[in-house]
Amino acid sequence: MSATVAPPGKHRPRPSQRQRVFAERTRRRVRRRQWTNTAMVAVLSGAAVVATLPLLLILFHLVREGASALSLDFFTQMPKPVGEAGGGLANAIVGTLILIGIATGIGLPVGVGAGLYLAEYRSSPLATAVRFLSDVLNGLPSIVMGIFAWQFLVRPVGHFSALAGGVALAAMMVPMVTRTTEEMVRIVPVALREAALALGYPRWRTSLTIVLRTATAGIVTGALVAIARIAGETAPLLFTAFGNQFWSVKLTEPVAALPLQIFNYAVSPYDEWHALAWAGSLVLIFIVFVISLAARFATRSRFGGMGD
Amino acid sequence: MTDDARVSAAAVTTAAPAAASGRVRVDARELNAYFGEVHAIKNVALAFQDRSVTAIIGPSGCGKSTFLRCLNRMHETVPGARVTGTVLLDGTDIYAKGSNPIRVRRHIGMVFQRPTPFPTMSIRDNVAAGLRTLGDARPSRSETDAIVERALRRAALWDEVADRLNTSALGLSGGQQQRLCIARALATEPGVLLLDEPTASLDPLSAQRVEELIYELRRDMTVVIVTHNMQQAARVSETTAFFLSGELIEAAPTQRMFTTPSDPRTEAYITGRFG
Numbered sequence: 001m002s003a004t005v006a007p008p009g010k011h012r013p014r015p016s017q018r019q020r021v022f023a024e025r026t027r028r029r030v031r032r033r034q035w036t037n038t039a040m041v042a043v044l045s046g047a048a049v050v051a052t053l054p055l056l057l058i059l060f061h062l063v064r065e066g067a068s069a070l071s072l073d074f075f076t077q078m079p080k081p082v083g084e085a086g087g088g089l090a091n092a093i094v095g096t097l098i099l100i101g102i103a104t105g106i107g108l109p110v111g112v113g114a115g116l117y118l119a120e121y122r123s124s125p126l127a128t129a130v131r132f133l134s135d136v137l138n139g140l141p142s143i144v145m146g147i148f149a150w151q152f153l154v155r156p157v158g159h160f161s162a163l164a165g166g167v168a169l170a171a172m173m174v175p176m177v178t179r180t181t182e183e184m185v186r187i188v189p190v191a192l193r194e195a196a197l198a199l200g201y202p203r204w205r206t207s208l209t210i211v212l213r214t215a216t217a218g219i220v221t222g223a224l225v226a227i228a229r230i231a232g233e234t235a236p237l238l239f240t241a242f243g244n245q246f247w248s249v250k251l252t253e254p255v256a257a258l259p260l261q262i263f264n265y266a267v268s269p270y271d272e273w274h275a276l277a278w279a280g281s282l283v284l285i286f287i288v289f290v291i292s293l294a295a296r297f298a299t300r301s302r303f304g305g306m307g308d
Numbered sequence: 309m310t311d312d313a314r315v316s317a318a319a320v321t322t323a324a325p326a327a328a329s330g331r332v333r334v335d336a337r338e339l340n341a342y343f344g345e346v347h348a349i350k351n352v353a354l355a356f357q358d359r360s361v362t363a364i365i366g367p368s369g370c371g372k373s374t375f376l377r378c379l380n381r382m383h384e385t386v387p388g389a390r391v392t393g394t395v396l397l398d399g400t401d402i403y404a405k406g407s408n409p410i411r412v413r414r415h416i417g418m419v420f421q422r423p424t425p426f427p428t429m430s431i432r433d434n435v436a437a438g439l440r441t442l443g444d445a446r447p448s449r450s451e452t453d454a455i456v457e458r459a460l461r462r463a464a465l466w467d468e469v470a471d472r473l474n475t476s477a478l479g480l481s482g483g484q485q486q487r488l489c490i491a492r493a494l495a496t497e498p499g500v501l502l503l504d505e506p507t508a509s510l511d512p513l514s515a516q517r518v519e520e521l522i523y524e525l526r527r528d529m530t531v532v533i534v535t536h537n538m539q540q541a542a543r544v545s546e547t548t549a550f551f552l553s554g555e556l557i558e559a560a561p562t563q564r565m566f567t568t569p570s571d572p573r574t575e576a577y578i579t580g581r582f583g
Contacts, residue, residue, distance in 0.1 A: 191422055191424045192424055194382065195420065195426070196437070198382055198413055198493075199438040199492065199496070
């Protein structure tokens with residue numbers, strides 16, 4: 001190829017016919033591979049774009065339709081009757097936060113505890129049963145969860161309540177958190193556990209202060225996904241939290257929730273309510289987004305990222 | 309502190325080993341260990357002198373690590389594993405009924421093949437980790453600081469980490485992490501230190517530092533080191549025990565072991581004919 005290869009005064013021998021045919025064939029093959037490579041990269045990046053397209057479209061659409069209804073009033077005012085201008089969803093926003101709070105307060109400790117149990121006593125009959133039931137529960141339609149919560153928490157009491165809604169959401173959250181916790185605890189190296197035991201740590205202390213601590217970042221991420229999932233659930237709330245046109249923060253009273261309000265407004269025939277539904281969706285997504293960000297921030301390694 | 313002198317004097321050239329007191333610190337008798345049906349340790353009797361280093365050598369799978377883990381009741385933490393026989397620690401059987409494995413492990417430190425710093429803890433908290441389990445005997449904050457410094461000095465790590473005690477232990481190199489684990493084991497002042505191939509995953513220079521450290525530690529504790537590196541056994545130990553297929557073939561003063569072993573299997577192993 002370059003002059004340095006061929007010694008001066010000597011020319012390279014002419015390639016034979018066979019060599020030329022072979023070289024041509026190689027060139028063609030390489031060209032085809034390059035083409036295949038380009039095509040595959042294009043297909044895969046296309047798939048990647050398509051995968052994120054819905055989110056982008058949703059965000060774009062929500063902003064376009066809902067931004068007009070977003071104002072300070074939206075966050076501070078109560079819903080107004082049809083025909084009256086303005087009004088907001090203050091009660092629904094607060095209600096959703098209350099419901100998320102109840103669900104997380106119950107679902108997180110139960111889920112983490114159950115997950116830790118599954119990981120630590122992985123082959124006990126109870127663990128096998130719980131693991132199986134968790135998977136079943138994970139796939140349970142949320143409307144069924146709502147009916148179940150109504151049967152046990154609404155009917156005996158005689159009225160809808162925020163508590164019943166929170167419990168229904170917690171029941172949806174538990175299996176998700178359980179399985180993530182189990183996975184995260186399982187990938188903590190045995191060597192770490194042994195190191196703690198060899199230091200004279202009792203088993204419970206090893207589990208809580210070494211194993212669980214090490215798995216925390218992963219568990220929090222999993223819990224966040226679970227919270228984000230339940231934050232937008234509507235079906236379990238239909239028969240439990242029920243929704244409320246008025247301001248209520250009492251746990252024993254029906255409470256408004258963004259998903260319910262969005263549903264009610266979206267199926268209504270009024271344009272102003274449609275706009276409010278869009279704005280409500282935007283706020284709901286924003287709440288999920290803020291929860292994610294906050295937890296990311298909270299679990300950032302205190303050693304500036306070196307720890308993960 | 310005398311620790312300074314001790315650390316700076318750390319050198320493989322130290323002539324005579326600190327005189328072994330001749331007192332038996334750990335005494336294993338008729339020790340058998342099993343993994344389910346597998347008989348991993350077969351009727352081993354071996355005593356460890358106070359203030360000395362005993363090396364356990366043997367080919368892979370001969371049970372040397374398992375034997376070591378029987379000495380601080382770590383073997384039984386593996387599902388399906390069990391132990392029979394006795395191990396006397398200062399005359400008390402650690403396998404006696406009513407003996408608490410957690411208390412036993414507090415008196416017997418252990419360091420593993422791979423460095424195992426706790427990833428969520430700072431360097432300081434790693435060293436102090438063992439102190440947290442002491443309940444009422446738990447030292448105060450200032451006492452803890454002093455203990456951490458002493459342990460890190462004994463592990464010859466203090467100078468390298470003194471200015472970053474509150475940073476992550478994962479920021480240290482592999483050799484530093486292993487010395488951190490030794491410091492962590494030393495912080496609770498155990499009388500016995502078990503080392504399971506402590507230099508196997510380290511580069512030669514780090515391994516040398518750890519060896520120097522082991523050589524120093526014999527001054528005030530009983531050290532048992534499992535190694536598949538025979539040169540290392542020859543360098544750091546006073547007594548060497550040779551294991552094969554779960555049996556103790558021979559235990560003798562290191563020098564005699566490596567010059568005139570009495571069992572032909574020992575000779576075959578140390579001359580490199582197998583293993």
